[in-house]
Every structure is written in structure tokens, then in C-alpha cells.
Amino acid sequence: MSSRQQGSSRVVEVYRQIRSDILSARLRPGQRLKVSPLCDRFSVSLSVVREALTRLSAEGLVRSEPQLGFSVIPLDRAGLVDLTNVRVELETLALRWAIEKGDLEWESRVVGALHRLGRTEFRVPGAASQVSEAWSTAHAELHEALASGCGSPLLMELRQGPYDAAEVYRRWTMPAQRGKRDIHGEHTAIVNAAMSRDADLAAELLEQHLRQTTEILLTSDFLIAGEESARPDASEGVGDAPSSADTRSGRRPSPAGPPKKRRRT
Secondary structure, eight states, rough: OHHHHHHHHHHHHHHHHHHHHHHHSOOOOTOEEOOOHHHHHTTTOHHHHHHHHHHHHHHHHEETTTTTTTEOOOOHHHHHHHHHHHHHHHHHHHHHHHHHHHOOHHHHHHHHHHHHHHHHHHEETTTEEEEHHHHHHHHHHHHHHHHHHHHHHHHHHHHHHHHHHHHHHHHHHHHHOOOOOOOHEEEEEEEEHTTOOHHHHHHHHHHHHHHHHHHHTTTTTHHHHHHTTSTTTOOOOGGGGOOOHHHTTOOOOOOOOOOOOOOOO
């Protein structure tokens, strides 16, 4: 293998590992991604790390700011609520149209997608807080199938962007979730209502399903962590990521802020 091919291979490896760390919340929302510690961690050059981070930035998982460098995207309250509201409007509209226009082929596609999702492993083996790639793919296929009967290529295109933008938030609900959630039960209820051609019930259940994910994040420590880590003076970086003991106990390190000024007497 040439040195150029080896460099490209290392970029992919670093990209995949950082992406996995972000989606599983091992790297927290808003956390600084310092290039030098990442180079040390992966034993690679600065150019390899920068290219991997640039790819993640293009995906919307990492942001790059002048003077501040790279950081994990923050969990922004207003942005998340706005994204959820847009998704609710687009997804429920597509579902209503699909229930009105969908044929037997559409029904078969939806039922098949639900069956596939139910038979797909939800979590990554050995990583209870991480959703598997296979499940995420099957989940996207179910929601695409539900909307696909709408008969509008434009509406299908419009719904795709917000769906993709919400992927990281869906992944973050796993480590953020406190109670047990019957996600498959939610999907089954939506599909049953759609197959019964009950548009009002199906749309209501779909909206509840989408807003539940948002509610989990808005009421979790993730929002606080994201807001604190996103501060310009927050110095926590990838080299200071939470230890496995912190993760298991639910503790998270507090970002270091500027030194407190002494009060003059």
C-alpha cells in the first residue's frame, strides 16, 4: 500500500472513531476537539486529524470556528425545538397524504419495514448507550416507507433534510434517557393506525413519537452540558473526556472556566 493510500485509510479510521464517539455521546455536545490530543490518541499527523474533522463538519456533527478550532455541535434548545416543529409538519403531512393515496404496494413496504426494524439489534453489542448502525438504517427505512405513499417527490425531498439533521439527536437520546421507552411499540401503533387508514390518529401518534425524542433531550443533563461546553471560555477538550467510571456513575466533569477575580476590600 502506498503512503498516500495509508494516509487516506488513517483518515477514514479516525473519522469513524470520532463519529462513533460523538453519536454515542462519549464526546459530549459542545465539547472542544483539540487537534493535538487527537493526534496523540490516534498516533497520526495533524493533517489526518484535520481532514477527519473537516469531513465531520460537512456532516454537521462538528463545527469549526476561527480562533476557537473544532468542537462537537452543541445541543441547542431553540434549534432543536425548531427542527422538531418543522419535522412534525412535514412528516405528518406526508403521512396523511400517504394514507389517502397509498396502495397495496405502499402498505406492504411499510409493514415489511416495521418487521425488519423489529428484528434488528437495537444496541451495539457491549455498548448499551450506543444505537447500532443497522438499527438506524432500518429506522430511516421505516419512516421513509411511511411517507413514501404521499405521491409527492418534492415533499419526500423536503422531509429528508430535517430527518438527517435530527439523526445525532436521535442517537443522543440513548445515553440521555432515564426511563424505559417502548420505541417499537410506538412504531407499531403508528403503522397500525396508518394501515387502518385513520389519518388523524396516525398523525397524532407520529407527532408524539417525534416530540418524545425532543423532550428526552430537553429535560436531560445533555442540554446543560452542551450549553456550558459551548461557552467560548470553556477549556474542556477531547483530552479531558469523561472516564469510563464517570460515564457509569452518571457524573460529568465541569468545564473549566476563567479564574475567579478576588473581591477588593
